[in-house]
Amino acid sequence: MTSNQNPFTQSIEATDNFPYGFAELEAAAKEKLPTPFFGYIQSGASGEETLRNNEAAFEKYALVPRFLNDVSNLDTSIELLGKTYDHPFLLAPVGMLKMADEEAELAVAKAAANYHVPFIQSTVSTYSIEEIEAAAKNSPKWFQLYWSRDEKVSYSMVNRAEKAGYDAIVLTVDTFILGFREEDKRNQFSPLKKGFGKANYETDEAFLQSLSEHTDEAVIQKIVDHLYHPHLSWNHIAELKKRTSLPILLKGILHPEDALLAIENGIDGIIVSNHGGRQLDGVIASLDALPAVAKAVSGKLPVLLDSGIRRGTDIVKALALGADAVLFGRPFVYGLALEGQRGVEKVLANLIQETNVSLTLAGATDIASAKRMKVTRI
Ligand SMILES: Cc1cc2nc3c(=O)[nH]c(=O)nc-3n(C[C@H](O)[C@H](O)[C@H](O)COP(=O)(O)O)c2cc1C
């Protein structure tokens, strides 16, 4: 599928001034965005221990490559839940993207479509399910569900996603209450209060029925009420499964026992994630949680990972440690903040190039062989 361009020519190609590498990307986004917006995107919860450890975890593992193994043809495609995608990664669900760009999810969905990378739309997005489908028709899209305290709203949104042709439901299990976010308190900032995450609610029959007043303030207050769902349990999974024929993935799994329960409860895939260090701080880094979860699952379900993926070599390490694919959030959000759709495309192009070079240099010819690659803990 993917053939290698000759990378010896890359360093002498003309490049524009778009930042390379995550640190540069983040610094440029910081310059460009209002402080509270950047702070919301960049920061983690509490003392940001997990935010730091998510990235640091990758440096504790080293790849041990093989050579002399004809790597002239590389196939980076993956099969997930019956569909084939060109690259071993997806765009993580990130809410309220109007913080980064007016076109928000529309720009990201179009960029993802151009690279045949699945776009996972957040429940709390700036544009609705139907608007995003119209902007990026027939491209791979999944819908991330934040369970609603009013479960009729959950079912209604899932049905809308199914009707609009989305391929999967990602139920996030780690955000039934919001993490303790010092940076946002410091800035007295809430993107929800600004109305950046209301599109899917305002256009939802079940949500509108739950309102007693229709002022902007009442709408936002009701969204905040519905987002609070600490009562969520495995019983709800059975009910959700009855309401949709789409595959369901759980996002936020860290414990191998929860991965086993996911299998028992008929879940179709799991995403090992700590929400980019934005929920419970002091929690295990996603990459450190991965091997035990992958071992417990032992191929019965696809295991995806996010939190801390910054470059192509991180993707290779995650595959070698048991992931079937990865997601990333902040890197594409910074691309969006810098140059809208084009910025997301540049981030994707760089990641694809680096991933392909890294897989090839490490001796892999496809994702299955990357998963068999040796990694050692240092
Ligand atoms: C600004 C921001 C908003 C997010 N919103 C959501 C969301 O609406 N739903 C969700 O499941 N995860 C959300 N996440 C978490 C991401 O899906 C993902 O787990 C995390 O960003 C991965 O870490 P990374 O940014 O280090 O790649 C958000 C993350 C960020 C940075």
Ligand SMILES: O=C(O)C(=O)c1ccccc1
């Ligand atoms: O900021 C987040 O990480 C997030 O997922 C979220 C979800 C709902 C409301 C506010 C934030």
